Amino acid sequence: MMSEKKKLSILLKGIIKENPVLILVLGTCPTLATTSSVISAFSMGLVATLVLVCSNIVISALRKIIPDTVRIPCYIVIIASFVTIMQMLLEAYLPSIYDMLGVYLALIVVNCIILGRAEMYARKNTVVDSALDGLGMGIGFLLALLVMATIREVFGAGSFAGFTIPYLESFKIPILTQAPGGYLVFGLVIAGMNVLTAKRGGVKRKSFACDGCAMKESCSGECSENKEKEDKADV
Amino acid sequence: MENLIVSSSPHIHSRATTRNIMRDVVIALLPATVAAIVLFGFKAALMIAVCVASAILSEFFFSLIAKKKQTIGDLSAVVTGLLLALNLSTKVELWQCMLGSMFAIIIVKCVFGGLGKNFANPAITGRIFLVIAFGAVAGGAHTVFTPEISAGATPLEIIKSGSGTLPSLFNMLIGNRGGAIGETCAIALIIGFVYLLCRKVISWHIPVVFVGTVFVLSLIVKQDLTIALYEVLGGGLLIGAIFMATDYVTSPMGRLAKVIFAFGCGVITVLIRFWGSYPEGVSFAILFMNILSPYIEKIHIIKPLGGIKNVKK
Numbered sequence: 001m002m003s004e005k006k007k008l009s010i011l012l013k014g015i016i017k018e019n020p021v022l023i024l025v026l027g028t029c030p031t032l033a034t035t036s037s038v039i040s041a042f043s044m045g046l047v048a049t050l051v052l053v054c055s056n057i058v059i060s061a062l063r064k065i066i067p068d069t070v071r072i073p074c075y076i077v078i079i080a081s082f083v084t085i086m087q088m089l090l091e092a093y094l095p096s097i098y099d100m101l102g103v104y105l106a107l108i109v110v111n112c113i114i115l116g117r118a119e120m121y122a123r124k125n126t127v128v129d130s131a132l133d134g135l136g137m138g139i140g141f142l143l144a145l146l147v148m149a150t151i152r153e154v155f156g157a158g159s160f161a162g163f164t165i166p167y168l169e170s171f172k173i174p175i176l177t178q179a180p181g182g183y184l185v186f187g188l189v190i191a192g193m194n195v196l197t198a199k200r201g202g203v204k205r206k207s208f209a210c211d212g213c214a215m216k217e218s219c220s221g222e223c224s225e226n227k228e229k230e231d232k233a234d235v
Numbered sequence: 236m237e238n239l240i241v242s243s244s245p246h247i248h249s250r251a252t253t254r255n256i257m258r259d260v261v262i263a264l265l266p267a268t269v270a271a272i273v274l275f276g277f278k279a280a281l282m283i284a285v286c287v288a289s290a291i292l293s294e295f296f297f298s299l300i301a302k303k304k305q306t307i308g309d310l311s312a313v314v315t316g317l318l319l320a321l322n323l324s325t326k327v328e329l330w331q332c333m334l335g336s337m338f339a340i341i342i343v344k345c346v347f348g349g350l351g352k353n354f355a356n357p358a359i360t361g362r363i364f365l366v367i368a369f370g371a372v373a374g375g376a377h378t379v380f381t382p383e384i385s386a387g388a389t390p391l392e393i394i395k396s397g398s399g400t401l402p403s404l405f406n407m408l409i410g411n412r413g414g415a416i417g418e419t420c421a422i423a424l425i426i427g428f429v430y431l432l433c434r435k436v437i438s439w440h441i442p443v444v445f446v447g448t449v450f451v452l453s454l455i456v457k458q459d460l461t462i463a464l465y466e467v468l469g470g471g472l473l474i475g476a477i478f479m480a481t482d483y484v485t486s487p488m489g490r491l492a493k494v495i496f497a498f499g500c501g502v503i504t505v506l507i508r509f510w511g512s513y514p515e516g517v518s519f520a521i522l523f524m525n526i527l528s529p530y531i532e533k534i535h536i537i538k539p540l541g542g543i544k545n546v547k548k
Contacts, residue, residue: 171330175368184342191346 010129014136021144022193026112030104031145032182038161041149042142043097044104047090049138051082052114056134058082060122075118080109113141144189151185152176253350256483257310259436263427264317264478270410270420275325279416282332283320289333290316293340303349311350315339318358318478321417322471322518323365331369335361355525356482359475359518366518389414390469391514394462404461407468418471428477437481440493441500445476448501456509466508475517476500485525489535496531499524 020026027048034044058078059066066074087105090098098105108114117137122130154160156176158169175181271279294312298305316336323332339361344353390412393401402412410420418424431437446467453466466472480486480500487496500520507516524531 173334173368175364178367180367 007129007132010132011136014133014138014140015143016140016197018137019140019144019193020113020116020137021141022190023197024113024116025190026116027141028112028186030107030111031148032179032186033104034101035145035149035152035182035185036156036177038146038149038153039097040100041145042161043094044101045138045142045145047086047101047105048108048111048114049135049142051079051086051108051111052117052138052141053131053134054082055079055114056117056122056130057127059118060125060127060130063123066123071123072115072119075115076109079114079118083108113137148182148185148189151189152181156181253309253311256436257314259431259434260314260478261310261317263430263436264314264321264417266423266426267321267417267420267474268317270423271321271416274410274419275416278325279320281329282323282325282327282416283317285329285332286320286323286336287313287316289336290319290340293337294345297341297345301345303345306349309350312340315344315357315361318417318474319361321474322358322362322415324413324415327365327369331365334368335365338364351484353484355522356479356485359479359521359525362518363522366513389514390465391508394465394469395508395514401465404464404468407465412469414469415471415474418474421468421473424473424477428473431477431481437477438490438493440490441481441486441497442476444494444497445480445500445504446472448498449504452501452505453508456505466505470508470515471517472504475521479518480521480524485528487528487532487535489532492528492531492535495534496524496528499527499531 014020016023018024021028021031030044030048035041055075055078059075062074062078083106086108087098090101090105117130117134121133125133150160154165154168155173156178157174158165158172173181176185268283271283290312291307294307295305297303298307316339319335319339320332323335327335339357343355343357343360344350347353390401390407392413406412408421410423412419428442432439449472450463450467453463454460457463457466476497480497487493500517503520503523504516507513507519513519
């Protein structure tokens with residue numbers, strides 16, 4: 001029972017408490033680039049989630065074999081293989097989405113979330129835990145993208161997933177679908193998320209040291225050492 | 236108890252409160268406001284009303300929701316709304332005016348901590364938001380007196396494209412030309428400038444250096460006195476230099492810093508006007524220098540009494 005609860009919390013922490021985009025602020029590039037429409041954001045989130053789960057599983061399974069000194073190249077090779085598989089599948093079966101995502105599909109290889117979860121979580125935890133972590137983080141990424149894309153497409157283009165909304169169409173604000181609007185909406189959504197989590201007592205942001213860090217739990221050892229150093233420097 | 240302020244010396248009593256200064260700015264803007272309504276008709280009055288009202292309401296509701304102290308009494312929201320309206324042309328629709336006002340107050344001012352903490356001038360940023368968001372809506376629209384002349388293109392657009400006839404210099408002075416509603420009447424703006432100078436609300440440095448830089452650079456680039464005069468009177472240079480670039484919060488305090496700030500504004504304006512893709516660059520220039528102004532201010536940091544020079548560790 002206890003371990004089931006723990007497993008569930010591994011899955012759920014990626015959605016709100018450690019949301020990769022809105023709390024950890026990772027993967028900003030695909031977030032800004034693909035959220036101009038709901039469909040591209042959804043497909044981006046889905047592809048990244050699949051790659052994240054697969055790469056977390058494989059990296060976690062190989063964690064005792066991969067030498068520490070060259071681990072990042074190894075991770076990149078594993079992630080790149082899965083991205084290539086996804087790319088080929090999309091090109092074969094969903095060419096319109098393949099065209100829509102364009103270069104951002106290949107750029108999943110260097111997505112900070114995937115590499116970050118490999119480095120912070122998968123290399124220290126079991127296969128099942130890593131898969132759950134990957135799934136939770138992927139869903140968190142997907143949901144954040146969907147929220148942003150919904151705001152940007154509904155108010156920026158007056159449509160949702162390609163269907164025009166009759167009344168809003170004449171009041172659209174085109175800036176929201178462009179790059180500056182992406183930054184604006186991103187900032188506002190993060191601000192909203194901070195208000196939300198502050199009310200629930202989730203993430204405390206009072207300290208800029210380790211206590212205020214959302215990655216406190218996944219960051220082992222190094223973090224507390226730094227904290228001690230900071231404390232000494234303060235004295 | 237709110238009137239009881241505990242602070243360190245010097246204890247100088249002055250009438251220069253935010254409210255008094257903002258009231259003076261509103262008074263200084265009155266000639267331009269009247270000119271805007273006379274020149275551009277009922278739509279201009281409506282736009283001013285919508286902008287001012289939505290600026291005040293945005294600040295009111297933001298303070299209410301964020302549980303901050305209510306600050307609409309200091310009149311700064313009125314000034315922001317009025318300035319924004321005067322910087323838009325009648326081509327802008329009313330809901331867009333409202334959106335620009337809300338953006339200026341909430342995103343540029345309130346989110347950063349309210350008046351005094353905003354990094355950029357809210358009215359300028361609101362205008363730029365509308366320019367980028369809705370394309371060329373902040374460009375020209377003709378006045379009620381000359382509907383037939385050049386279909387409302389601003390003098391700067393005419394110079395840039397090289398087609399169409401420029402209004403006469405006399406029309407430029409009284410404001411009978413295409414453009415944003417408050418920027419056209421040079422005389423009304425200069426009356427406001429003189430009023431602000433007499434009331435010691437602003438010093439002459441920023442407006443004079445800003446306009447002078449644009450004039451001299453235009454003269455050098457175009458080698459033509461008339462074109463240089465059109466560059467000064469056309470576009471939003473006067474309203475920008477007098478009312479926006481002199482904003483206390485976002486411009487430097489020291490004299491030399493003010494001159495550098497204004498010179499930078501002038502150079503960027505000329506660069507955008509002659510070589511950029513927009514016909515008008517005053518608002519972008521002011522926004523850019525707003526961001527730089529804390530760094531310009533650094534040349535004035537003085538040693539406190541009894542202090543020692545900053546020694547590098």
